[in-house]
Amino acid sequence: MNKDKIMTDYPQLEQVINLTPTLWLNPNYREQRTNKSTIDFNDILDAEKRLKRFAPFIMEAFPETKDANGIIESELRAIPAMQDYIKQNYNSDFSGKLYLKMDSHLPIAGSVKARGGIYEVLKHTEELALEHGLLTKEDNYNQLNTEKAKEFFSNYKIQVGSTGNLGLSIGIISAKIGYQVIVHMSSDAKQWKKDLLRTKGVKVIEYEDDYNAAVANGRKESDADEYSYFIDDENSIDLFLGYAVAALRLKKQLEEKNVTVDSANPLFVYIPCGVGGAPGGISYGLKEVFGDDVHCFFVEPCPAPAMLVGMATGKHNAIDVKDIGLSGLTIADGLAVSRPSKLVGKLMESRLSGIFTADDNNLENYLKALLKTENIFIEPSAAASFAGIINKNNYAKLQNYLEKQQLINKIKNATHIAWATGGKLVPAEIKADLSN
Numbered sequence: 001m002n003k004d005k006i007m008t009d010y011p012q013l014e015q016v017i018n019l020t021p022t023l024w025l026n027p028n029y030r031e032q033r034t035n036k037s038t039i040d041f042n043d044i045l046d047a048e049k050r051l052k053r054f055a056p057f058i059m060e061a062f063p064e065t066k067d068a069n070g071i072i073e074s075e076l077r078a079i080p081a082m083q084d085y086i087k088q089n090y091n092s093d094f095s096g097k098l099y100l101k102m103d104s105h106l107p108i109a110g111s112v113k114a115r116g117g118i119y120e121v122l123k124h125t126e127e128l129a130l131e132h133g134l135l136t137k138e139d140n141y142n143q144l145n146t147e148k149a150k151e152f153f154s155n156y157k158i159q160v161g162s163t164g165n166l167g168l169s170i171g172i173i174s175a176k177i178g179y180q181v182i183v184h185m186s187s188d189a190k191q192w193k194k195d196l197l198r199t200k201g202v203k204v205i206e207y208e209d210d211y212n213a214a215v216a217n218g219r220k221e222s223d224a225d226e227y228s229y230f231i232d233d234e235n236s237i238d239l240f241l242g243y244a245v246a247a248l249r250l251k252k253q254l255e256e257k258n259v260t261v262d263s264a265n266p267l268f269v270y271i272p273c274g275v276g277g278a279p280g281g282i283s284y285g286l287k288e289v290f291g292d293d294v295h296c297f298f299v300e301p302c303p304a305p306a307m308l309v310g311m312a313t314g315k316h317n318a319i320d321v322k323d324i325g326l327s328g329l330t331i332a333d334g335l336a337v338s339r340p341s342k343l344v345g346k347l348m349e350s351r352l353s354g355i356f357t358a359d360d361n362n363l364e365n366y367l368k369a370l371l372k373t374e375n376i377f378i379e380p381s382a383a384a385s386f387a388g389i390i391n392k393n394n395y396a397k398l399q400n401y402l403e404k405q406q407l408i409n410k411i412k413n414a415t416h417i418a419w420a421t422g423g424k425l426v427p428a429e430i431k432a433d434l435s436n
């Protein structure tokens with residue numbers, strides 16, 4: 001693909017190409033409502049039911065989930081001190097109330113990947129177990145937590161390509177069930193993530209190439225092995241559905257906190273985006289639950305705005321950020337993706353409000369601010385969510401959006417959620433490095 005031609009054809013990408021932090025508003029938002037989608041609300045409910053069937057197993061296999069009865073969920077927490085800090089230090093006088101969705105602290109995998117990744121492994125496990133008579137849907141699924149079951153699953157393989165966190169999530173759950181696991185890790189993956197997986201008996205294959213190459217090779221190796229199942233971060237509907245369940249849980253949490261979301265009280269979410277599956281699945285679920293009352297924004301690093309470039313050009317996975325001269329390299333390792341998921345881009349076409357890009361140099365500042373004000377540690381990828389919140393008032397474009405969506409008089413009642421996507425498993429010495 002020719003960079004100059006892209007510049008001429010898509011002048012709106014000028015700032016993206018120049019690495020200037022920006023906001024892209026989706027021109028197709030709400031324009032294609034009648035498009036029939038492959039996914040409907042019942043699929044999300046079905047995923048939620050499957051997770052409930054597995055809860056007795058999860059509770060036993062991962063004692064940290066005991067208090068939540070085996071449901072893997074994170075806290076929604078008001079962060080008033082961070083909100084004050086943003087007002088004072090970033091001259092961003094936004095009204096409404098700021099919350100943090102703490103997927104950074106999800107049990108088992110310590111990142112948003114504990115939603116999609118674990119769900120897809122469980123779905124595959126249920127299929128195998130039902131097919132081979134290990135289980136019926138009425139059984140207590142904790143019987144998968146036996147030597148006999150583990151021996152059965154040790155005949156099967158799970159493979160995945162990852163920048164790190166998906167590998168962690170899939171590796172940990174798969175090893176617990178008894179599978180052989182192979183994680184294909186891109187060059188961006190942090191050493192500690194590879195080390196942690198190896199201690200769990202996971203085979204880690206390292207690539208000098210980027211994420212998309214690790215996925216492509218993993219897919220190829222897995223497809224050549226009939227006992228192997230590939231978790232396809234770029235194309236998986238199951239992964240997507242696992243993420244979408246978050247919306248059902250968030251609805252309940254907002255109700256418990258007496259936070260109203262309706263046409264007079266809009267909800268804004270800001271979710272860091274890599275290949276698109278996690279923010280896409282969550283947003284899709286939120287649109288199913290809250291419809292036009294929720295406004296979903298993704299945040300991508302300036303050097304790796306894969307989804308923005310894919311959606312703005314309509315080329316989706318046929319364009320790579322390297323085609324427009326960007327590196328794809330970022331300290332936000334979970335977002336170091338240069339080519340987006342087409343599946344997700346298509347599903348977001350009429351549902352996504354827009355995408356912010358974040359300067360790498362600011363991510364550590366956001367991370368430190370949250371630590372100082374609220375004593376919560378999140379990883380740099382997760383800190384990208386604040387780039388949306390902090391900068392939104394700097395973009396005149398956002399005013400146009402608010403006008404068009406008739407939100408000018410309602411914005412003072414808005415609830416804003418920064419979706420913190422990872423952090424808990426970061427080792428202490430790396431946390432200390434990032435925090436000082």
Ligand SMILES: *Cc1c(COP(=O)(O)O)cnc(C)c1O
Pocket residue numbers: 111112113165166272273274275276277278279280334335337379381382421422423
């Ligand atoms: C994977 C990841 C994301 C983005 O998810 P995608 O499905 O790749 O878009 C965001 N934050 C963190 C910490 C992640 O690990």
